[in-house]
Amino acid sequence: MEKRNFDRIMEQAIEAEIEAYEFYRDVANKVADPAVKQLFNEFAREEQGHKKQLEEIKAKDIQNFDFDGAPDYKVSEKVNWPRLSANMDPVEAIALAMKKEEESIKIYSRLASSVSDPAQQKVYSELAQMEKAHKTRMEDLYTNTAFPEVW
Numbered sequence: 001m002e003k004r005n006f007d008r009i010m011e012q013a014i015e016a017e018i019e020a021y022e023f024y025r026d027v028a029n030k031v032a033d034p035a036v037k038q039l040f041n042e043f044a045r046e047e048q049g050h051k052k053q054l055e056e057i058k059a060k061d062i063q064n065f066d067f068d069g070a071p072d073y074k075v076s077e078k079v080n081w082p083r084l085s086a087n088m089d090p091v092e093a094i095a096l097a098m099k100k101e102e103e104s105i106k107i108y109s110r111l112a113s114s115v116s117d118p119a120q121q122k123v124y125s126e127l128a129q130m131e132k133a134h135k136t137r138m139e140d141l142y143t144n145t146a147f148p149e150v151w
Contacts, residue, residue, distance in 0.1 A: 001063055001119035009120065010058035013127050014051055016104065021047035023100065027093070032086050036093040043097055050130065063119060067126050070133035075142060076102040094142040101135035104128075 028040035076098035112124035
């Protein structure tokens with residue numbers, strides 16, 4: 001893949017991480033519950049880490065990168081989008097975060113299937129995998145928070 005195409009894809013991915021960071025930070029600033037505030041601040045820090053990781057990949061022009069696989073429990077697909085409010089409880093907050101990650105996976109997956117260049121498809125697929133790992137972590141957190149009786 002040409003370097004300029006790779007750079008463009010990575011710049012889009014980095015911008016998406018910045019937007020996710022800003023979303024989580026803004027939610028943390030709006031909610032009243034200290035546990036939810038802490039949770040969204042943690043999510044924001046994770047997005048900053050993703051951004052840094054993508055910037056390093058871009059700077060080193062590592063076009064053939066791989067993110068570890070993660071199971072897809074499909075929990076977020078069964079949960080409705082909760083409304084953002086200052087009074088969100090932790091379960092609603094995690095559900096909102098799961099849905100945001102699910103949306104990111106869908107975007108990268110659609111982009112992967114919309115390009116004909118196999119190298120570009122792989123980059124988009126790996127970006128979807130990165131988001132899938134984040135979604136899986138949130139699904140674990142959601143399940144443990146929403147259904148404590150299971151434990």
